[in-house]
Amino acid sequence: MTHRFRKSTAPADTPAPDPHPVDETLPPFKSFTSGLQHVAAMYAGVVAPPMIVGPAVGLSATDTAFLMGASLFTAGIATLLQTIGFWRVGARLPFVNGVSFAGVSPMIAIGKDRGYDGIAVIFGAIIVASVLGFLLTPWFSKLVRFFPPVVTGTVITLIGVSLLPVAFNWSQGGVADAPDYGSMRNIGMAALTFVIVLALRKLLRGFLQQIAILLGLVVGAVVAIPMGMTNFDAIRNADVVGFPSPFHFGAPQFEIAAIVSMCIVMLVCMTESTADMLALGKIVDRPADERTIEGGLRADTLGSAISPLFNGFMCSAFAQNVGLVAMTGIRSRFVVAAGGGILVVLGLFPMLASVIALVPLPVLGGAGIVLFGSVAASGVQTLATAALEKGENALIVAAAVGVGLIPIAAPDFYHAFPKDLLVVLDSGISTGCVVAIVLNLAFNHLGTRPEPETLTPEKEQVAVH
Template sequence: MAQWPRFRKDVVAASAEAEEKHPVDETLPALKMFTSGLQHVAAMYAGVVAPPMIVGPAVGLSPSQTAFLMGASLFTAGICTLLQTLGFWRVGAKLPFVNGVSFAGVTPMIAIGKGEGESAIPVIFGAIIVAGLLGFFAAPYFGKLVRFFPPVVTGTVITLIGVSLLPVAFNWSQGGNSVADDYGSTTNVTMAALTFVIVLLMRKLLRGFLQQIAILLGLLAGTLIAIPVGITDFSAIGQADLVGFPAPFHFGAPQFQIAAIISMCIVMLVCMTESTADILALGKIVGRPADQRTIEGGLRADTLGSALSPFFNGFMCSAFAQNIGLVAMTKVRSRFVVAAGGGILILLGLCPVAASVIALVPLPVLGGAGIVLFGSVAASGIQTLAGASMEKGENALIVAASLGVGLIPIAAPNFYHSFPEDLLVVLDSGISTGCVVAIALNLAFNHLGSRKSAAAAPEVAAAH
């Protein structure tokens, strides 16, 4: 009996610890974990398979080889997502952070392998491996930049992330393929609008768990409605194998060419810049502000995942901003939910038939839901800017200039058409250009010289 007080104290301490657990570290019931994870997969699926769908034919791969790349991309996206959410040592942001194939690498990869066919893939993979390893060792230096991301910078970048993603949703709403006969048809746009309305109604009328998975339910409802309309394609199911593993180096051993390596290293820097902004944005949304160590861990997961992906025939991986919008909308902040999504991605990569079922969701349906998702990201950025002391110093000017520059690739996609292709990797990303301008102007107005704002200090402190 003498040990009872100590035992009781331990129980009370354990109970208090459980009550203090941050929502990011909570584990949910199995069904809720699975359905919420599946919702993340549904939101990102098109973004994961789109780069290999574009790169494969562009470098001369056959349809079957391109399909193999798509399955491999799902598999490696799952591995990278597990690195981010669960992590080990100092790898992983340990936030509900989804990783997938980066769009930033599409143009350079096409330039590297155009017309080379299957022989181009080993060169691309070799360049990605080197860029990933270099990025891994550079991650601690990027982590030190956190003090240069006060609310005036993070709010601007989060807003740009949301606005930059909206054209993707608009393209999906029209059908996704600009050369298709039905691109922008009344049927496609109507289906997108119908899904958009269904998602909003479900968010308004449903309660509890059902409200949290409103996006998934909206996608399901939109897909069912699309079947009699005739825009749901079932052919992928009949052509898919039941089991398939992305055999290591399916296209041959990696090759290392200096020009390709330089090109992909530039892409890696762009991805690290965007991931830093995404980590800061997500940390703000889930109520666990990202510090230097979190950013370092997140970037290590990004870059290590990118270096490992080519072993399983995958491309460079980075943060998926659209899933940040899903976290903001559903309020489900558990990183284990996203880890469950990573597990689902791995299974989809190993089971082409299961992957093809997810692919049944027509792009117009996905686009209608995407408008709500991506708009939620922009709204989070605006909310962050509301606390950025816009009335003091030059903060309003920083936001105005950064948004203006960041919107150029969106409003005028051909604005930089005469610039060298290597520069287009950065210039064609409004997130990257807007982020660079916001950081530079914040340094100039709030850190350097006699014009340093008195309001800057609390903002910078808030970023830590």
């Protein structure tokens, strides 16, 4: 008796489709070095807020150093939540999270000269604001339709432009009161690093070209040693192992005024993170939809809620790492997850964290000019697709950029305004984003006028005829 079998219509050796570059896993060494480059790009930004807040609230140098280690540890946890995620938490994009600069001024106002009690009140306010933010994410993420290219391009450009003064400050030495601040030696070291990074990008190929920023930082740090610009005290005084023990500064305390202030900061952070996710989605060719933004905001807010447990501050997106993804072309989220793992390890081993701290600020500044400039360039590329010749789109960009540049060009412009408003007004990214959203809503959504959109080749052909 014969049996007939139906042949499969698909070849037996049909290869599985290649994963999207965002979901691609790279070899271990490449993942580690690329992740380390992300850590190097964000390190100064993570430790700067605790370096500023600690002394302002009256903490000792030892306690301030403890805050810095805790900030690295919690930034790693928040980054893992974003890149790996679980359930509906995490954007699952190469998205780096760290301590938000938006909260520095409010936290100083809350805890000024109060020591441990001030830190406890700050942590209590962050917990409440983060939990409320987590609950708001389903509604906040629906705002994605109000972020077309004319808005996202404007915000991305402002992110890059707003970050450039940070690189300029690092290039001068980072501490305005220092005797050598703005010296020819500091600026010369920054200029040398700037040239090294550009030369490496031009001369190298393949993977080495992709980690040009990291290589530039290493070369710059080595050159700085014989010039006496490297401070080894961080290594000498660092503990080998140091776990950020929960509630090191005492149980969190809850005060209404502090909670309101940090809720405003949380809304600012969520707005900036939304813009960053939209920008990153375009860069990695996986546009961030409503669900992606919702997951990303959940990771932001959950990471921020967990952070005070380990003595860390509010976490949000790091725009400089968005620029690094654009510059290197490495789009794997698992590379950034490796960077998150490195941050956790650095938080557990202060001795290792101090090694990265050996890179002088002028060296970071020279590399940062290239890095942050890449963010602004990405924004310009996005604006090129925004049909600026249609409707009032050019006016939207002009007004938003103009308002967004006020805190950069005139830092004391809003000095007479209430301190709570300064949380938003002193951030060019936030004010520019708000202006762009409101004007886009007024010109392109309200009334009967159709919303201007980017012309596709097919639509261009119809328009011609």
